[in-house]
Amino acid sequence: MNLLKYLLVGFLFGIVLTKTEAVSWYRIYEMFHFQSFHMYGIIGTAIATGLFGIQIIKRKKLKDIDGMPIEILDKEKGNARYWIGGILFGLGWALVGSCPGPIFILLGAGFYNVAFVLLGALFGTFLYGLFKDKLPH
Amino acid sequence: MELLSQTWHWSISGFLIGLVMLLLIYFGKTFGMSSNLRSLCAMTGIGKKIPFFDWDWKSQRWNMVVVVGAMLGGFVAVHFLHDISNVSLHPKTIEQLSLMGIDEPNGKLLPNSLFENSSPKMIIILIIGGILIGFGSRYAGGCTSGHAISGLSNLQIPSLKAVIGFFIGGLIMAHFLLPLLF
Numbered sequence: 482m483n484l485l486k487y488l489l490v491g492f493l494f495g496i497v498l499t500k501t502e503a504v505s506w507y508r509i510y511e512m513f514h515f516q517s518f519h520m521y522g523i524i525g526t527a528i529a530t531g532l533f534g535i536q537i538i539k540r541k542k543l544k545d546i547d548g549m550p551i552e553i554l555d556k557e558k559g560n561a562r563y564w565i566g567g568i569l570f571g572l573g574w575a576l577v578g579s580c581p582g583p584i585f586i587l588l589g590a591g592f593y594n595v596a597f598v599l600l601g602a603l604f605g606t607f608l609y610g611l612f613k614d615k616l617p618h
Numbered sequence: 619m620e621l622l623s624q625t626w627h628w629s630i631s632g633f634l635i636g637l638v639m640l641l642l643i644y645f646g647k648t649f650g651m652s653s654n655l656r657s658l659c660a661m662t663g664i665g666k667k668i669p670f671f672d673w674d675w676k677s678q679r680w681n682m683v684v685v686v687g688a689m690l691g692g693f694v695a696v697h698f699l700h701d702i703s704n705v706s707l708h709p710k711t712i713e714q715l716s717l718m719g720i721d722e723p724n725g726k727l728l729p730n731s732l733f734e735n736s737s738p739k740m741i742i743i744l745i746i747g748g749i750l751i752g753f754g755s756r757y758a759g760g761c762t763s764g765h766a767i768s769g770l771s772n773l774q775i776p777s778l779k780a781v782i783g784f785f786i787g788g789l790i791m792a793h794f795l796l797p798l799l800f
Contacts, residue, residue, distance in 0.1 A: 487645070488687040490638055491686060491687020496691040497691075501628065505728065506728050507728075507729065510711070510715070511707060513792035523628045524632065524762075526632020526633055532771040532773075534636065535640075545643070546645050547646060549646060556774045564779055564783050568790075573750025573787075573791075580652075581752075590692035590695065597745050601750075602751045605752025606655040
């Protein structure tokens with residue numbers, strides 16, 4: 482029962498991303514060619530909604546579902562990891578048109594060749610774990 | 619029903635994605651999809667050899683449940699809420715794609731030339747794309763959900779750097795490398 486709420490949130494996420502076509506290779510291509518406002522509208526509205534909600538949470542010091550104060554951790558400071566990691570991620574994103582969420586959503590929807598992308602992504606995560614200490618962060 | 623099967627407007631879906639993030643915060647968690655890749659690696663027990671994977675993935679089970687829900691959502695959306703009008707692109711985009719030999723959508727989410735194609739070249743492209751996504755998101759500490767949505771809406775400068783990086787990489791790929799590959 483405790484986990485059911487996560488299943489429902491995930492379900493909503495999967496339907497929304499599919500029906501707004503953010504899981505579509507075409508939409509990512511279009512976004513990087515500035516040929517439609519669609520993806521920018523989605524990301525912008527999501528950030529605006531989040532910004533508004535987080536401000537309310539912080540100002541009213543809201544509690545979470547278990548009655549604990551909500552703490553939103555800051556990201557670690559750094560440069561190389563964000564720039565280099567970000568650029569590598571962007572290259573992959575525009576090549577196969579999906580980021581980690583959509584990889585799973587598309588597999589669930591029955592696009593089985595996306596399994597190759599998932600295999601690659603797991604291997605990429607493994608490589609990061611292997612070389613983490615040798616990389617600039 | 620027809621309203622649901624059309625392409626959802628960006629303002630509605632953007633709002634709902636923001637809501638998903640806020641709900642996870644309310645549940646005492648954080649919105650981030652790429653951490654699941656680390657959990658899946660850690661599950662194999664590889665943490666005994668590589669310290670990065672020696673973490674308590676069981677505490678991340680909730681996120682795997684989000685993934686299962688998202689997969690079900692994708693299944694329902696594609697099988698029960700599909701419409702031929704989906705993925706309508708600008709004629710210029712379609713023309714540009716056809717020059718690279720990539721088929722137009724006609725309601726499909728993914729081009730057949732990339733995802734219904736079992737040529738070794740295409741499989742290698744999908745695997746390399748995946749490696750870049752997996753390595754890049756872990757190195758940067760997050761992906762579109764963790765940095766672009768969660769990070770930027772919490773005004774995090776590191777997330778802004780990562781998102782600018784996503785766009786630099788994406789623009790290089792879309793404008794210079796894709797035309798060489800196709």
